[in-house]
Amino acid sequence: MPAPASADIDLPSLEPLFRPRSIAVLGASSSPTKVGGRPVAALIRNRFEGAIYPVNPRSDTIQGLPAFASVKDIPGAVDLAICTVPPAAVMSVLAECAEKEVGGLVVFTSGFAEVGETAPQEAMAGLAREAGIRLMGPNCMGMVNFGSRAVGSFHPAFAEEVVPGAIGLVSQSGAFGGLAYMLARTRAQSLSYMFTTGNEADVDVGDCTAFLADDPDTKAILLYMEGCRNGPKFLAALERARENETPVIAVKLGRTEAGAAAAASHTAALAGEDAVFDSIFRQFGVYRAESIEEFFDVARSCVIGALPTNDRVAMVTVSGGVGVLMADDANRRGLDVAPMPEAAQRRMLELVPFAAARNPIDVTGQFLNDPSLLDQFIELAAKNGDYGSLVSFQGSIGRNPALMEATRSSWIARKAANPDMHFAVSGFCTPDYTRDLEAAGIPVYEEATHATRAIAALAGFARSFRERRARLAVPAPADLPTGLVNELAALDIVAAAGVPTVPARRVRTAREAADAAANLGFPVVLKVLSADILHKSDIGGVRLGIADRAGAQAAFDEILAAARDAQPDAAIDGCLVAPMVTGGVETILGVQRDPVFGPIVMFGLGGIFVEALKDVTFRAAPFDETEARAMIESVAAYPLLTGLRGQPPADLDTLAAALSRLSLFAAANAAAVESLDINPFLVRPEGALALDAVLVTRPATP
């Protein structure tokens, strides 16, 4: 049995695995190119600051170090053991580690769940759990702690001495881990930690993310994911990263069907529904990158630059065209290319009468005649207009010998004078020029739109960190019925959760129907009430717009006759009577039990928008009204809620409150609710209410 999914994260238990002071290599080889020899060679080459213990029963010395026949023979404590032995030997080696009270184990060995051998993997994980050993792998390429130079990986990328950096990487793909390090190095960056999680028999992407979120050397977290085994733990880790204000950038594979098929064949991961992943990334402020280059570019910007304090961006360019290109890109990404205040514009036009001073600000080729102009424009843009970011396209200034020195020093001085403002430079620069600007906190991009892309990503992180989410108290579980639930019972449960519903009554006779209708006020609707009848309209079980007592009585009789005719075996609880409510916008609120993330709340507009256009969004429950508002605004049909052709806008406050309350209900009753559809949830100019609800409960787990 695999361990049940849980949001618990035990960081202290990860210390020996991720910050080891002593490392044993089980199956160590004298050959530094063999899998069992590579970690030994890498630890020696990198002057790992702790003890290195090669373990091999057939050698006394490995790569110049004394070797041990068993991990049990090692005199001192062993924090981390790296297992490179064949699959058949893993369990006995693990038993010895348990006896030795090893703290962490990295298992390179493959041949487990990834080829269908799940039972041996579960046995391994069970034994490690009992022994209190945290286990990474199997079928992984290990981990590297770049600060302490603990290189516990056999990837050839670590055949040279490693360089520490500030980007923490978690990769479910082993090959990608080493590749990522090489990629980071080509961008003059490096990693703080690399974790490749392989089959995730114990330590998974959630554990690693939480560890990095708390690590003082890690300024940005990169996730390379194919799926997620433990949704609640992953969400808890993302929440921790947000609380600690550590940006998370993710590449999540399997966006399309062909991709998903390949991801499933590549590892044993259960790829969650991509739309759910995408929505959860939005919910937790995770930036989803579409390419490896974007992945590193955004991380690099987080490490080098300050997070912008707002979404306003000033653009100072020496090419009007590139300025417009940046403005287009920034707008598309949700930044605000707000105009420069008029006084500052006037001052700029005094400096260069033909400049464009609004924003983007075009200094024009005049700076060639007076190199100080660029600096003066940048100072004006930094001091006026309350911009959170300032980006400059400066063409080939950064490799023009006549202009480099002046602009280099002015950039460094301007940045020092404005430490909280995000500065970015784009253009052609020499490596020296780039290095100096980046050391001063100014990331440099060759491509102008990569600068705006990174600024938009960083502004998104800042927004996510700024918008403090309410600490939500999840209520006690409701006393839900098991088995099938009729519409009225479902509406009552929804109402008890704090979501407004139409006042509906159950009636058992035609006379009761007429009385209830008169009491509620005409016109009314009558619907057959039966947990067994799902498509009420199709069988003649719904009557709309009933205008008087006689109509109500007749409708009751006709509905019951039609229902008995269509489904003779259905248990019929009478009819439901409710006021006929019209006007407003029909929306759908739903709860689904996601196999990975548990209770998920869905929102969309009714009818074709959900059914044909799949224009819906999801959030993991629970969430507050701020998040609900973001959710509402993220569907394509959102303009229909804002009031069209003189119509008043829909009551978005009530809608957001209903979504948040529904999410609290979903979180409180995660064990009992399989799905809940409120369709339609009618949002009117003032107020909103559920007109129908379908609840499917789950049998109680033993």
Next chain:
Amino acid sequence: MPAPASADIDLPSLEPLFRPRSIAVLGASSSPTKVGGRPVAALIRNRFEGAIYPVNPRSDTIQGLPAFASVKDIPGAVDLAICTVPPAAVMSVLAECAEKEVGGLVVFTSGFAEVGETAPQEAMAGLAREAGIRLMGPNCMGMVNFGSRAVGSFHPAFAEEVVPGAIGLVSQSGAFGGLAYMLARTRAQSLSYMFTTGNEADVDVGDCTAFLADDPDTKAILLYMEGCRNGPKFLAALERARENETPVIAVKLGRTEAGAAAAASHTAALAGEDAVFDSIFRQFGVYRAESIEEFFDVARSCVIGALPTNDRVAMVTVSGGVGVLMADDANRRGLDVAPMPEAAQRRMLELVPFAAARNPIDVTGQFLNDPSLLDQFIELAAKNGDYGSLVSFQGSIGRNPALMEATRSSWIARKAANPDMHFAVSGFCTPDYTRDLEAAGIPVYEEATHATRAIAALAGFARSFRERRARLAVPAPADLPTGLVNELAALDIVAAAGVPTVPARRVRTAREAADAAANLGFPVVLKVLSADILHKSDIGGVRLGIADRAGAQAAFDEILAAARDAQPDAAIDGCLVAPMVTGGVETILGVQRDPVFGPIVMFGLGGIFVEALKDVTFRAAPFDETEARAMIESVAAYPLLTGLRGQPPADLDTLAAALSRLSLFAAANAAAVESLDINPFLVRPEGALALDAVLVTRPATP
């Protein structure tokens, strides 16, 4: 008066300007760093193959060449004159050029339309036109013919010797022209021509595009546009490029409002509505790039690689994760990551039992043990499955000394054996390795998704070249009434254009209404018929679902009373009677007179899709049914036409035919039609018909 917009392109007249055999520099300077000195210095340095004539009344010798007091004093013929004189001197210099019968004139000088001085610019253009001189500029950075080394630009990028290439660049921004050349050089590419069109007093982006479409040295055309002055000429140029199978890649600025505001302030260009530009790019198979890096990356791929013969792409990777990333990206871009045929999969699994053989194909790390594996997999992927493209992610093989030689020679051999297949490689490669692969016709990308992006772009070009458009015969103009037109007249005009319409009759009395209704068959609709009443429903001028003669008579009287009451001054032509048609999907077909491109046809779904969600698409008229079909499929609401929940799909053939016929009508009557809205155009499972039409005609131009 500026010259009227016309689709005429006179390529022979551009020869002296773009392929000059002799160049005069007017206002030539002895200083090679001054604007008047730079072209002289660049022509000398580049050993321009024709004659160079500096013109300056105050010097006998300029930069070692004999100088002339006036262009008229030059002994030989002058193909091209480059004008660097101040604005006040331009007209007299131009008059001398006219006398000398110069063929082309490049005017660097600024201070014309870009600062509001339109009259002097029009005078200049008029004089050039009379003299038969083709004029580039004013306010431009000139042109460069890289093949003949005719460097007619003062951009500092040309201070070093130029290198010829196969990418033709047309830029409305001068600064961008030189920058683009530098960018191309950093990607080991170069240009065939650079044209910076400036204020486009004569030669514009359309002329330059058409010239490059016919140029044998140009394999791809790059357009950097802020707007378009002559829509018909630009469209004719794009059509010419498509006929000649020359790919066109465009960056069009001003996509968003902030961008558009800046673009308008940067040049005097009238930026066309961006949605129209976007649709026209689709119509003519132009690839629209969002960044400069993408712009060059796609052009580079066109120059190096073969156009794929189909949309199927095989992916061979050494990292499963990167394979999935490429598959996701390829799918999103409309490529088909089709599975490898089963026999080939079996053969791959014989080679590497743990490989993923479906597609993406993961060779796994096994190739490290046997470098020939990658080659065997590539051969299998090239020979099976009818893939138009093959892309390989090969990690750091391209800079691994042990693996470089074997893979380099096998790539070159495989490509030679499959010349029509598009091959692409992604990964880390040494410059040598990259150069050798690219020389063999295999573009190399560091970023894996840039390879899939380029393949998708190239596959799009191939598709556009393959889908031969019907040669459309535009009919003779209809005899359209001037002034206001009532609904029935508009429907008759629409019907005459070949678009199906509801059978509607005009009735002048209640009795006639009843007779006509009985004749058409009940139920019917009655609407007030008046060119003066635009919102018929709002004033009670429409009655739906009239069931019998009495109802028709009553409705007629009530409608006329309501109309007279609401708009006493309206000229009322009686009523329109038509059968009440229901069912099907409501769409909108429209014609708009675009200020840049002339008659444009719009398509969208009715109601909220057009009004709230702006989910519409445009095409320049005329177009055939294939293009109409692409148009229909491009709106977000398209799934609503394909049949939902067991509904039959809408009759897309009839809809496409109607759109194409409407486009022919729009083209034929471009001078007379301001706008035409067919709303709704009801598309049913079999057939479709216009239920209402509003035509606005234009006064005849004198």
